[in-house]
Amino acid sequence: EAQLVESGGGLVQPGESLRLSCAASGFTFSNDWMYWVRQGPGKGLEWVSRISGDGGIRHYADSVKGRFTVSRDNAKSTLYLHMNSLTAEDSAVYYCTRGMASWGQGTLVTVSS
Amino acid sequence: DIVMTQTPLSLSVTPGQPASISCKTSQSLVYGNGKTYLYWYLQKPGQRPKLLIYEVSNRFSGVPDRFSGSGSGTDFTLKISRVEAEDVGVYYCMQNMILSPTFGPGTRVDIK
Numbered sequence: 001e002a003q004l005v006e007s008g009g010g011l012v013q014p015g016e017s018l019r020l021s022c023a024a025s026g027f028t029f030s031n032d033w034m035y036w037v038r039q040g041p042g043k044g045l046e047w048v049s050r051i052s053g054d055g056g057i058r059h060y061a062d063s064v065k066g067r068f069t070v071s072r073d074n075a076k077s078t079l080y081l082h083m084n085s086l087t088a089e090d091s092a093v094y095y096c097t098r099g100m101a102s103w104g105q106g107t108l109v110t111v112s113s
Numbered sequence: 114d115i116v117m118t119q120t121p122l123s124l125s126v127t128p129g130q131p132a133s134i135s136c137k138t139s140q141s142l143v144y145g146n147g148k149t150y151l152y153w154y155l156q157k158p159g160q161r162p163k164l165l166i167y168e169v170s171n172r173f174s175g176v177p178d179r180f181s182g183s184g185s186g187t188d189f190t191l192k193i194s195r196v197e198a199e200d201v202g203v204y205y206c207m208q209n210m211i212l213s214p215t216f217g218p219g220t221r222v223d224i225k
Contacts, residue, residue, distance in 0.1 A: 035214075037162075044203075044205065044216055044217075044218055044219050045154075045156075045162065045205055045207070045216040045219075046216070047213065047214040047215065047216070050214075059212050059213070061213060062213075095161060095162070100152065100164070100207070100209055100214070101164050101167070101173065102164075103161045103162055103163070103164075104161065105161055106161055
């Protein structure tokens, strides 16, 4: 059974950076597209980014394009989301998902001064 | 981006009774390979979203058969044949056909 465990969330000030990680197990990580989805406080779900199994194809939502970078280390079965120039609108629980099927428990990012 | 509309936005159901949620999209979700990338998720209170239905009508592993999905083109429906207390939460439809996946606003289901 696929397991996904996110980490790296926390409280940061506007303009700062943060790197989220998602450790995967229970499946062949390099075979699957991986996604990041976020959920603002009391809000719905918003797709953030996705990356192909070999890392060669990456897509981003317009709201994060140019500020966020998705990457993966298939040797470590780990997905990353590098977030720069954070604003209050980026405050959310960030989930990693395997092909939008299995989801991690999420990690909370709060951007506040 | 493809806009997803769900109705109703909230639903109160008597246990044992059926429930239905509609999801309409701003453009057809039929991809060039003939598949339709429409998904349904349930997010129970305080939990992560869980996949119920993929590609319109396929139940994900472990999903009870009281859940079913149907539809085509731009109109889709999630049906619960007999609602149980554990089915409370927010239901989201999602499209993954184009570069930017988008979710519906969610339908909150509670028990009368």
